[in-house]
Amino acid sequence: MNDLVTSHDVFRRLADSLSMATDETFFEQLVAALGGILGVDYVMVARVDTDASQATSLALWAHGRLVDNIRYPLAGTPCEQVNGHAPCHYPRHVCSLFPDDPMLADLDAEAYLGVPMYAPDGRPLGLVAALHTQPIDMSRHAEEVLRITAARAGAELARCESEHFHRERLLSTNRALKLLSRCNEALIQAEQEQQLLEAICQLAVDVGGYRMAWVGFARHDDDKCIEPQASAGIVEGYLDQISLSWSAQRHNGRGPAGRTVRSGEPVIIADLAKDPSFISWREMALAHGFQSMICLPLKRGGQVFGLLGLYQSTTDPIRDEERQLLCELADNLAFGIDTLRQRLAQQRIQRAVLKIASAVSARSGEEFLDQLTHHMAEALEAELAFIARIDDADRTKANTLTIVIDGQRQPNFSYTLPGALCEDVLLETECIVHDDAGKRLPVEGRDVLSWVRAYAGRRLDDANGEPFGLIGVMFAQPLHDTELVTSVLQIFAAGVAAELERQEDEARIRRLAYRDPGTGLPNRTAFMQRLDSALARADGTRVGLMLLDLNRFKDINDTLGHDIGDKVLAAVANSFSGVLVGNEYLARLGGDEFVVLVDPSDVYTITDTAERLLGSLAAPLQLDEQAFELDVSIGIAFYPDDAGSARELLKHADIAMYQAKQQxxxxxxxxxxxxxxxxxxxxxxxxLSAALADGSLSLHFQPQIDLTTLRLVGAEVLCRWHDPELGVVSPADFIPLAEERGMIVPLGNWVIDATCRQLAAWQAAGLVVPGQLAINVASRQFDDDQLITTLQRSCGEHGIAAGQLGLELTESGFMSDPDQAIAMTEALKTLGFGLSIDDFGTGYSSLAYLKRFAADKIKIDMSFVADMLHNENDHAIVTTIIAMARSLQMDTVAEGVESVEQAEALLALGCRQAQGYYFGKPVTGEAFAARWLMPVPIE
Structure with missing residues (x-):
């Protein structure tokens, strides 16, 4: 065969072999094909290490079969010469040319041809080599065959490495995602801080695959130490043997933990054995199998208070996606810690309030103060608590009214204020000393109180804001939780101040409750009580009400000041009072508004009263050598002619007064x-009441769609009203009206019955509704103890199963009385009804209550869905709601979906169901059935 024919045949066979090679056995098929095409004894494809010192075969062909891969050093071998882009060809005597290569001798190789292998981007990867046991003279197409093969092998190897990189990257990201999800579940379930810390560390080891995890808190002492709080994994005394700080001046503060606390940023050490900042802990860490680590800051209010440390047993890099998810985990942990601390603080504050409440029952001066002081010490776990009052004769001294040490009442005493901490309290409202407080205690008690380390005091102010005393507590140990102390002292201070003022002038307080201080007239509270009483007594007689408003009185206040204005109002009250008779009752509502109640009354008598009041201001008022010309506008309304209640009567008098001013x-x-x-x-x-009675209301239905299959999974039931005269009335108008007029429960009951009736009609027509029809339940309807009875009766009358109905409860509605809501939802769930939390995220839900609600779904409010693609905050809220719902084993339904982009984004976040105009507007039952419902399949 001549060269042209031989080349054609060779390359055709090579092309056939390359096309038949599969991903799994590519390199094996490649060397087998080359062995046959070139007619040689050995063919090898090898990967060379980055430092060019070692080679590892990817496939090896020897004497007509595949053999096990090998790894061998390159030094002294012909493979070492395969570099650049030129082939390396030794047609004979290759063993003698490379005497230090034992593999050549083992193979009894005589000839060698090798070409370099590159990635498509030009990176050197390895080589392709052919060896033979006989002296041969490789034809020119052999070199070309190896070049083509090396190019194809390089592309395949680069692809495999890229897939491996992305697979490892995906695995690390998935691991972090799973860890984040499980940790979020732990955050929701945790009741105590230590329990939470231990759970997070254990999950980091069990789920995240870390060798060790620990949480430490940064202390604000002189040493700025970092104290471990919880750990899991291969600890074995590691944390006990190290001392950490976050001070940059200390040697043990320059490691990753200290840098994390100082910077507020995560610190990653990819290889502990090589990092110079870890030298102090390196030997111990390596002995525990720690190879790399990441420290994540824990922040509250922008301030770092601790860290989460994660140690790996490998030097695998922590990629950006994994780092971001771990940072989110640390942020969630910090939020969980803060939430638990706030909950604990609230519980302690509540206990403090209960202590005050129990003390208030003892309303006999000294006994009240004694009990309150005991309760204050107990609430704050303080060794000493006291109440003191500034000496009226010498304001540089204070006298204790009561003092308790270790639960025992102590004799009262006087002490000097200058230079003492109590003086700071009086000057600054509050004073807290975390440690070494004993140095500034009053000289009168310094020796007895030498054990005192921490101090907290709060000033007592009278009604005018003037200081008249103080309360305080002292501790035998340094004080850390100042927020709780501040809150509790503020509550106790308010209680003490109020009680002391009550003791001083109880009569004055009572008078202020019912009298206007500026005019001495009855105030609004007293007047409303008098008006309610008059209307209750009215039996076929009229009660007249006059609302009086001074014209242009604002000009007096603006030009002459409020002091003069107050004097003018007092003079006007005097003038009005001087012309009134026995059955006419005058009060000041506020500002420049006065009111006169005439009981009994009629048009003639109340007109006479109005003229006398107008006449009282006919002459200018003389005040401090100034004359004031005043007039007044009066609005008059009668009960029962113009109003059926006190508030309505006052409102109509106000409307009439406004008309008098206008005219x-x-x-x-x-x-x-x-x-x-x-x-x-x-x-x-x-x-609306008539519409409820005659059935002129109607129902519309909006489809709810499975985002994965785009199939119907239910519908929301919406009430609509078309009035013959008013036309179409918006639900935004008639729903609040029903709430206001007490018709919301009958309206809700009508919707329940109409929904069951429609379901029954569809069933009779052979149509099936997938999922449930969701009915909105108002908060007042949810509070109605007849709700369950109404649901069961309607289902029974129309032959509807409870599982065909879902009830949507607004978040703010069920949080008004969470305990009752929990009991109600459990009862409804037991009966088989579906339950959803509607408009989630627009109210305030305590997770402690939310996880106890027997709900199936959380509906994401449309206000978040609308801008989630453009607003990072809304996107974060939607993401959090979906994650939280998943943790609570609830489905999510997104409301207000209007585009395919929103639907796809929601599905990617894990939301499975949605409704909105993108899928369908609310339509009548007939239109809904025609578009969405399918006949029941015949078996």
């Missing part, structure tokens, strides 16, 4: 047209 007349009687808007609302309320 510049002295007084006006209320007329119905003045309250046109009110009347319109009343008319709408009547029509």
């Amino acid at each position: 510049d007349v002295p007084f006006r009687f209320f007329e119905p047209h003045m309250g046109a808007a009110l009347a319109s609302r009343l008319d709408m309320a009547k029509r």
